[in-house]
Amino acid sequence: MGRIRGSKAYSNYENLRQTRILENQARLASLGIQKTISELRESAASAKTTKPKRSYQKRVHGVTPLRRSKRIKGIDLYAHPKSLPPRRSQRLRSCSSDPSSLKQEKVSSSEWEEESLSCGEVKRPANAPLIILKGKELQLSAEASSRRCHSKGRGSVYDPVFGLCCHFCRQKKLCGEEDCKRCGNFDVDEPCLGKTDCSVCHSSTGLFCRACLKVRYGEEMEDVRENKEWMCPHCIEEKGKRPYWICNSSLCLKKRKMPPTGIAIHRARKLGYKSVAHLLMEELKRANKYKI
Known part of the structure; x- marks a missing residue:
């Protein structure tokens, strides 16, 4: 009985919805709105087809000479040392x-x-x-x-x-x-x-x-x-x-593709090493031993 009542309620809702759709369509037809919408769509489609395509033109703002290094130009820097301006530090x-x-x-x-200093001076x-x-x-x-x-x-x-x-x-x-x-x-x-x-x-x-x-x-x-x-x-x-005794500055460690140690003196002294270089030397020894 529940299924029959449910199906009847569902069919009644669909019938009511369909009647409302037909009423709305009849109302729009009486006002002439559907015709206007179709005309607008046709005019928009025709405008797209008849609109001429703009030809692309490359805009030239200005022509400036490219900056080239003297090495690319083919100038021998060592053959003309006097022609180069002297470089002065700050x-x-x-x-x-x-x-x-x-x-x-x-x-x-x-x-x-x-x-x-010249070549002859100490x-x-x-x-x-x-x-x-x-x-x-x-x-x-x-x-x-x-x-x-x-x-x-x-x-x-x-x-x-x-x-x-x-x-x-x-x-x-x-x-x-x-x-x-x-x-x-x-x-x-x-x-x-x-x-x-x-x-x-x-x-x-x-x-x-x-x-x-x-x-x-x-x-x-x-x-x-x-x-x-x-x-x-x-x-x-x-x-x-001294094997594995290297400079532990950030510049030299980066050249070796090693991360800088930072403030590592506290860790070195906590582990019983005299300095950061002694700690780094032991770490490099152990790393090389494991590689072998």
């Missing part, structure tokens, strides 16, 4: 008379310049580059001189001219050593006591400040000064004196 363009002040006085390149150490002052002597202010030795590890006074850039932390500061004549009196003939110098390469890759030397490699600055045959990690690796 350190050679400006210097400060008072490193402690924020507004540093700029000195023109005619007043000072860094002398390039190569100067990395912690004592030669800078020639022309007609102007620079001196630290009393305030900057008092603040210079506050931080003995890396120094606390930034100087773009006389400050030597550490290979690891890349801080171009005057060292905090009290007896350093170069950073204290700007004596260019004296080496910086707060920066190392490799006895083999004498390059900037062997230039480390006191803090980075101890934390990253476990060495003291006083021992490095006494050791006249001290070598940087790059030269030690090249000569093969």
Whole structure:
């Protein structure tokens, strides 16, 4: 009985719906709306077919010569060294008379310049580059001189001219050593006591400040000064004196496609290692052992 009643109710609803549809269609036909809709559709279709297609024209805004490097043009850079403009770093363009002040006085390149060494001259150490002052002597202010030795590890006074850039932390500061004549009196003939110098390469890759030397490699600055045959990690690796002893700066690790260690000294000391370099050396040994 339930199914019959349900089917009857369903059929009644369909009949009612159908009658309403027919009534609505009759009403639309009496008003002429259906004819209008059909006419609009036909006119829209005819407009699409009769509308002419626009021809694409490439717009030219302007013709400028392409910039090509001299290597692509076929110019031999080594055959014409005099024709190329000299490249000067920012350190050679400006210097400060008072490193402690924020507004540093700029000195023109005619007043000072860094002398390039010829082939016959002896190569100067990395912690004592030669800078020639022309007609102007620079001196630290009393305030900057008092603040210079506050931080003995890396120094606390930034100087773009006389400050030597550490290979690891890349801080171009005057060292905090009290007896350093170069950073204290700007004596260019004296080496910086707060920066190392490799006895083999004498390059900037062997230039480390006191803090980075101890934390990253476990060495003291006083021992490095006494050791006249001290070598940087790059030269030690090249000569093969200490296996797996490498430079752990971010630049050198990226060249090896290794992730930078970051602040790893706390983890190294927690595991009982003297420095980050000792920790990295043991990790490289274990990795090579597992590979074999």
